[in-house]
Amino acid sequence: MLKINRQTDYAVRVVLALAKQGPAARLSSSAIQQEMLIPKAFMARIVAQLAAAGLIHTFPGRDGGIQLARAAEHITLREVVEAFEGRLCISDCLSTEGDADCPFLSHCPVRSRWGRVQAAMIREMNSITFDEVAADADPVLLVNPTAFSFV
Numbered sequence: 001m002l003k004i005n006r007q008t009d010y011a012v013r014v015v016l017a018l019a020k021q022g023p024a025a026r027l028s029s030s031a032i033q034q035e036m037l038i039p040k041a042f043m044a045r046i047v048a049q050l051a052a053a054g055l056i057h058t059f060p061g062r063d064g065g066i067q068l069a070r071a072a073e074h075i076t077l078r079e080v081v082e083a084f085e086g087r088l089c090i091s092d093c094l095s096t097e098g099d100a101d102c103p104f105l106s107h108c109p110v111r112s113r114w115g116r117v118q119a120a121m122i123r124e125m126n127s128i129t130f131d132e133v134a135a136d137a138d139p140v141l142l143v144n145p146t147a148f149s150f151v
Contacts, residue, residue, distance in 0.1 A: 008084040010038045011046050015055065015080050019130035020037035020137055025045070039141040053083035070131035072134060090118045 013036035018025060033043045055075060057067045068075065071151045078086060082088060089095045091114040095103050102108065 002090065004081060006040060007046060008081055010036070010042050011050055011084050012080050013038060014046055014050060014066070015068070015075060015130050016133055016137060018056065018066065018068045019075070019134035022131070023071055024067065026067040028039060028065045028121065032066065049083060050080075055079060055083060067104070072130040073132075075130045076126050077128040077130075077133070078122060082123060088118065088122055090114060090121065095116055
């Protein structure tokens with residue numbers, strides 16, 4: 001099954017929470033964690049990895065917090081996903097490392113099709129920016145995640 005891992009999903013939520021607040025907004029990790037229902041055990045690692053990827057800035061101290069490193073319209077879904085999943089590659093035969101392992105490389109009828117699928121996925125993920133995602137977000141969920149009761 002081709003799917004992103006849970007940590008990547010949480011990272012997308014962190015960037016979304018910041019994007020929803022607008023340019024230069026600074027939020028505490030605990031506020032984001034609570035708002036986006038991210039387990040505490042994941043939060044520190046996610047923040048560290050987002051910062052290492054240059055997607056957020058962190059500010060220590062009482063008045064510190066987390067802030068987007070650049071405007072939400074300049075952060076793509078692909079950037080966040082690749083910060084956690086690595087380079088997007090749907091098949092080993094499309095990676096440079098996979099070239100030597102494939103005995104059908106020079107005449108494979110499937111490789112070019114995988115390439116088209118991968119290119120379409122990358123193109124779509126590059127076109128999704130966090131200002132758009134934030135604009136589509138349900139304001140109730142981003143303001144009060146306990147507004148819904150699951151009975």
